[in-house]
Amino acid sequence: MPKRAKYIVVDFNDLVSVPFIESKFVESPDEILNAFSRAIKEILQERFPEYARKIEHDIRARIANFPAERSLRQINSEVITKMTSVSGMVVRASEVKxxxxxxxxxxxxxxxxxxxxxxxxxxxxxxxxxxxx
Incomplete structure (x- = not known):
């Protein structure tokens, strides 16, 4: 039975071993992340169909060890649509209205x-x- 997780962690170092996926990921990360989500859904459908239906729209892939790390102050319009890693600590969270x-x-x-x-x-x-x- 699944652990009730809604995501799978993909190590960026594993993506580097497939140059096509690595270059595509750097150019258009949304396309690759959506492909990962579809693949995860298909596997869940086979192994745990009820759970897959329950979390169908929440399934995500998370990328670990992405090398392009920035601080919050370095986030600007240049990084829109690009993949980046942000370092920092969440000290307060509020609802986005x-x-x-x-x-x-x-x-x-x-x-x-x-x-x-x-x-x-x-x-x-x-x-x-x-x-x-």
């Missing part, structure tokens, strides 16, 4: 009024219905 960029209100007389957000939570127009006249 989505912030609306645009709000649409529907007035009682069925026409819509649209307001966009500026900085933070302040609206650029008053929140009241505007007649379509």
């Amino acid at each position: 989505p912030l609306a960029k645009e709000l649409t209100y529907k007035c009682l007389d069925k026409h819509t009024s649209q307001f966009t957000l500026l900085d933070g939570m302040s609206l650029d127009k008053a929140v009241k219905c505007q007649s379509p006249k």
Whole structure:
């Protein structure tokens, strides 16, 4: 029976032994990580079908020993879509709350009024219905 894990750790040193996968991983890590996830799902389907159905959308591959390590201060737009390793210690964690960029209100007389957000939570127009006249 599985240990209730939702991920498998893949050592980057094992990827280096297959040059095609290593180069593809450096260029487009999402593609390789998705392929790993699909492979893990297939194996789980064969061995533990009920458990595989239960965690179907949560299965992931994690990469260990990735050489490109950066500090949090070194993370910038250059590393978007690239694989990188971040060193550090989590001292506090909080829930990530989505912030609306645009709000649409529907007035009682069925026409819509649209307001966009500026900085933070302040609206650029008053929140009241505007007649379509």
